[in-house]
Amino acid sequence: MNWLLYFLVFLKASLFSTGGFGNLPSLHQDLITNGWAVEGQFAQALAVGQISPGPNGLWTVSMGFLTLGYLGALLALVAIMIPPFVVLALDAAHQRLQGRPSVKGLIRGIGLAVVGLTLVVSILLTSSPDMQDWKAWLIAGGAFGLSVTGRVNVFFVLVLAALVGYLCYGL
Amino acid sequence: MPPFDARAVASKVKTSPGFAVKPKAIQPKNGSVAPDPLPIGSVWQIFRIWLLIGLQSFGGGATTSLLIRREIVNKRNWFDQQTYNEMWALCNLAPGVNLFAFAIIIGNRLAGLPGAFACLLGMTLPSAIVTTLITAGFTSIQNWPPLQAMMHGIIPAIIGISFVFVVQFALPIIKQSWSEGKGSLAMNLVWASLCAILLGIFKLSAVLVLIGSAIAGALIFPHVLGHFQTDTPTERTETLP
Numbered sequence: 309m310n311w312l313l314y315f316l317v318f319l320k321a322s323l324f325s326t327g328g329f330g331n332l333p334s335l336h337q338d339l340i341t342n343g344w345a346v347e348g349q350f351a352q353a354l355a356v357g358q359i360s361p362g363p364n365g366l367w368t369v370s371m372g373f374l375t376l377g378y379l380g381a382l383l384a385l386v387a388i389m390i391p392p393f394v395v396l397a398l399d400a401a402h403q404r405l406q407g408r409p410s411v412k413g414l415i416r417g418i419g420l421a422v423v424g425l426t427l428v429v430s431i432l433l434t435s436s437p438d439m440q441d442w443k444a445w446l447i448a449g450g451a452f453g454l455s456v457t458g459r460v461n462v463f464f465v466l467v468l469a470a471l472v473g474y475l476c477y478g479l
Numbered sequence: 480m481p482p483f484d485a486r487a488v489a490s491k492v493k494t495s496p497g498f499a500v501k502p503k504a505i506q507p508k509n510g511s512v513a514p515d516p517l518p519i520g521s522v523w524q525i526f527r528i529w530l531l532i533g534l535q536s537f538g539g540g541a542t543t544s545l546l547i548r549r550e551i552v553n554k555r556n557w558f559d560q561q562t563y564n565e566m567w568a569l570c571n572l573a574p575g576v577n578l579f580a581f582a583i584i585i586g587n588r589l590a591g592l593p594g595a596f597a598c599l600l601g602m603t604l605p606s607a608i609v610t611t612l613i614t615a616g617f618t619s620i621q622n623w624p625p626l627q628a629m630m631h632g633i634i635p636a637i638i639g640i641s642f643v644f645v646v647q648f649a650l651p652i653i654k655q656s657w658s659e660g661k662g663s664l665a666m667n668l669v670w671a672s673l674c675a676i677l678l679g680i681f682k683l684s685a686v687l688v689l690i691g692s693a694i695a696g697a698l699i700f701p702h703v704l705g706h707f708q709t710d711t712p713t714e715r716t717e718t719l720p
Contacts, residue, residue: 323574327577331575352617356614381611395581398572410697412701413697415572415696416700424678425685447635447636456646462640465636474628
């Protein structure tokens with residue numbers, strides 16, 4: 309595996325997206341195409357990103373570890389720490405460009421693309437082998453319902469899901 | 480009320496790194512109840528504050544931003560509520576993890592570029608190490624049957640939660656375009672669906688779709704919706720009392 313290319317894939321994904329999971333569609337495409345990751349690893353990394361402390365964007369570090377060990381985790385971490393520095397340029401430009409219609413249009417365009425892309429990835433994730441039966445779909449629906457309100461801690465939802473998983477598949 | 484100029488504060492601190500500075504610019508003009516801001520300490524002190532934020536932030540981004548708000552607005556009064564919201568809005572436009580951008584912008588305003596690195600590394604390093612260790616621990620015991628059973632529950636839950644991200648991204652835009660009229664709402668929904676189709680069915684590159692949508696947005700939206708009612712979140716927050 310070419311480390312530089314691997315790093316650039318992570319950097320690109322983060323540079324051209326926004327939000328902790330914004331890099332998911334791009335990473336999903338590139339890592340799968342290159343044969344560096346399999347579908348199940350994405351769900352695993354996303355799970356760890358939810359469980360561990362800090363921004364959920366750290367799921368990328370988990371993805372790095374799953375695909376290339378400690379080196380992968382380090383490369384992924386560096387790759388996701390660079391792009392946010394663009395905010396300093398935004399901060400400087402903010403006063404001058406604020407309120408221009410084209411800037412607002414640009415931002416809206418990015419926002420809409422992020423919605424569409426995230427939707428596609430979510431749909432792709434449902435083809436994971438873990439969505440094996442109606443019980444899995446029930447768990448997914450329940451987790452969605454509990455989390456979408458924003459009142460229930462995500463960590464709690466995952467603990468609950470682990471318990472339900474154990475009761476459904478472990479006994 | 481004139482916008483608070485944090486850069487004046489930042490430049491002051493830059494000239495005297497490592498010394499406590501009491502920034503006058505942060506004090507509210509209208510003599511409200513807000514107490515005097517605590518002095519901005521050294522870069523090392525900033526690093527330690529953010530280290531604690533990083534270590535405490537279990538449960539994802541919402542927890543982290545709550546901790547940051549408590550620390551820099553409520554407790555130390557380094558920024559007022561309005562400036563906090565304005566900085567947060569800018570971070571939503573920055574590429575990558577919003578909270579990283581938030582740490583960078585706050586650090587930079589407090590103590591220049593060294594401050595930006597102090598905040599970013601302080602918040603990120605402990606969490607990144609814990610994340611890696613959890614992943615490592617997970618991969619070493621992933622064949623243990625009870626854990627596999629639990630993962631059969633957790634992974635569907637994560638997939639369900641990933642649809643929550645879609646809702647979270649979509650909701651602000653839906654609200655905004657709703658306020659612009661039904662035509663705008665329909666156009667925005669079609670636009671997002673088109674992006675989804677280009678990626679999901681035509682297998683276009685995700686980055687290409689993002690950049691294309693950004694450029695198309697800059698070209699098309701100003702003409703179609705010349706009358707955006709409420710502006711960017713930045714401007715909206717400025718109208719708050």
